[in-house]
Amino acid sequence: MRAVRATAGAEVAEATGAAEVRIVSGGRVRGMGVFLVLLAALAILGFVLRVPAKAHATFLLTAPPAISVAPLTMSVRWTAGVLAVLCGALGVLLVVRRQQRGAYLLFGLGFALFLWAFLVWAARGAQLNFVEMLVTTLISTTPLVFGALSGVMCERSGVINIAIEGQFLAGAFLGAMIGSVSGDLWLGMLAGAVAGGLFGWLLAFLALRYAVDQIIVGVVIVAFCTGLTNFLTEQVLTPDQTTLNSPQTFAPIAIPLFDKIPILGPVLFDENIFVYLAAILLVVVHVGLFRTRWGLRVRAVGEHPRAAETVGIHVLSVRYRNVILGGVIAGIGGASFTIGSVGEFSSEMTAGLGYVALAAMIFGRWRPFGALGASLLFGFSVSLQSFLAVLNVGIPSPFLAMAPYVITIAVVSGLVGRVRPPAADGAPYRRE
């Protein structure tokens, strides 16, 4: 019975040009519905019944460049109540409807309503700058987008890049150092790209020429980059911090007129170059992969290299090129950690975000915009955590810090389930 329903739910994602079959089982849809109903119950218990009737929450909706908007003040009880009821209704709809199409959208909407109710409750008797929160979300998302795009580039051509974390570190280190020595941030960004590309090349060299297991090479590159940047930081940067490790950072570039748009202006149109670059790359990689001859070749190599070879595509050169380009993208993402935000390199500053980017890529089903969605979710939970810490909601800070990771686990196991990577992902290729 279940299998039949699963087949019925299969939809070919033709609109995006990928020959991919997505299967959402009926059971999972029901599970999502039940989960939303539970969330709604939790919201009513926690955010409505146990809150004084007069409690109010204020969301500030204005940040500097935008046209000023009046703050939004809401009664906690009423707002959270309405939101919870809506969330529960969506859950019931999912359970009753049982249809797979649009299930994720409905679930996402329901979850967003719950989050809104939660924020209203968390901000009771206080003010929450919602725009700032979105800005923080985007800033935390940006490096993940670079990392996930790097993964997409490599894995679509059939090479697993688990070394993103290492390429991040290399890019962050060299970006900071060259940016600091030369005083030219663009040169720093270039250096970050080169550093990432270099380790992309090393991955390609060992994995393609010598057919070493790609996961092993990746793990080793991360270990190497971690050790090397730690060593060089202590041995080279620390003794001469002012010359070698004090780069400027890229200033935000306001896009005229657009930055005046209320709420969205400061979030989307007053960011530094890395954010814009990530957005451009996102579109370029997506269009490139799914709309161009180049992308078709890359995907052919990633799915069925033997077949690609027989029609005259040079499998190994496609893979070399993609893995190096992937490294370059991760290297630029790495540079954003230093010359895009804090302006100095410190040991292991990427703190495992390379792996989170990898998870985002898998969660996003090896697709650029899927990865963006996953990265935004993580970025938002990072932002949520830092704002909740300020609001002092009575949740111990380690649990807040844990939240992004718990959410990733919940999402990966609850919503994503089994995923299908490119068929030849990770398999070494030898010409016959």
Add this chain to the structure above:
Amino acid sequence: MTSGGEAAAPRAPRAWTVPLRKLAQANVAVVTLLSVVSALVLGAVLIIATTPAVLHAIGHIGSHPGRALGLTGAAVGDAYWAMFSGAIFSPSALGHVVSTGHGWVALFTPLSETLVSATPLVLAGLGVAIGFSTGVFNIGAQGQLIAGALAALYVGFEVQLPIGIHVPLVLLAGAAGGAAAGFVPGFLKARTGAHEVITTIMFNYVMLNLLDYLLSVSPFQQPGQSNAISRTMPATARLPHLFGSGLRANLGLLVALAAVAGAAWFTRRSTLGFSFRVIGLNPAAGKTAGIDARRVTVLVLVISGALAGLAGTASLAGTDFFLSSGYGGNIGFDAITVALLGRNRPVGVLFAGLLFGALDVGGRNMQAVTGIPLDLASVIQALIVMFVATPVLVREIFRLRGGGGGSSLQLATGGWGG
């Protein structure tokens, strides 16, 4: 684990090349040795390139060649000598023993320290290796280690027992804690298909934060402390020293050795271990033969987690006696490289763990004596694994002929395993 290598075409042998050819048909041991040598050479280059005085002297090599070579040799030699004498054997300590008849403890301290730091690496490395050879990527040794240490610590301070019962109980608790932490991603993978690479990595951060929380509340926090420091292990729960109180080598070492023997028996002789191997080598064949792949996935992560938990317990109850934020440091990730270097075989993991332990201890001594950051040891470790994983590259560098030393390292599964 290793797929068929490509043997180079043999040429007609010449008499004088026979010994060389013997070496050339290099087995895994020779390739491993040459990998270590190559990694040390690259490490030396790194020392030279980052020591300004040496660079300056090399810049004037035309006018003062002797000085340049001398300085270079001294910088590299001092560093590696400090590493060796800190990790294995120091002649000056021997001299002290010979001349005075005292100082035996100092003589054996380096070796003892190497064993102490190898112990958790071997235990956690075994866990990762069992996963790798079954096609399960357990990147979560760090989190499982913390879970094990927390459980062991709890049993340590909460229960009062004589040492003969308390110590085994603590070890058991540690293994159980790690197993529980391994069970969760295993269960999620079996039940929902969530990939263990993602979930185990995420659980590392969950456990690190959980540790931070527990260190700041009762009953784990040291009473009267505002810092995030745990209570200490009582004397009855500490692993006894093996060679007297002066040397820190303790029962944890024997636990690790027993685990190596157990893992070797398990993978080669037991039915369950056999089914693990089948699933690792050919999941489809295993399923056809009636092996429940989901059950195997859960069990592998439970066993892997238990070994990581023991690793955390061995260092907590053996040498550290309390927990602090970020406990375990890099042991969880180093366990992965140890497993790879040991080619996922129990005895291989033992030697890899000993080598890594020696490099860690030696690195600390090097930093103390010469001021060169101990992170050089991590760089060398990563390079060793890189070379070992690429025997063909090593053969090319050293112009070895023949196909010895194995082909490029492959794990049990290709890719994500879908």
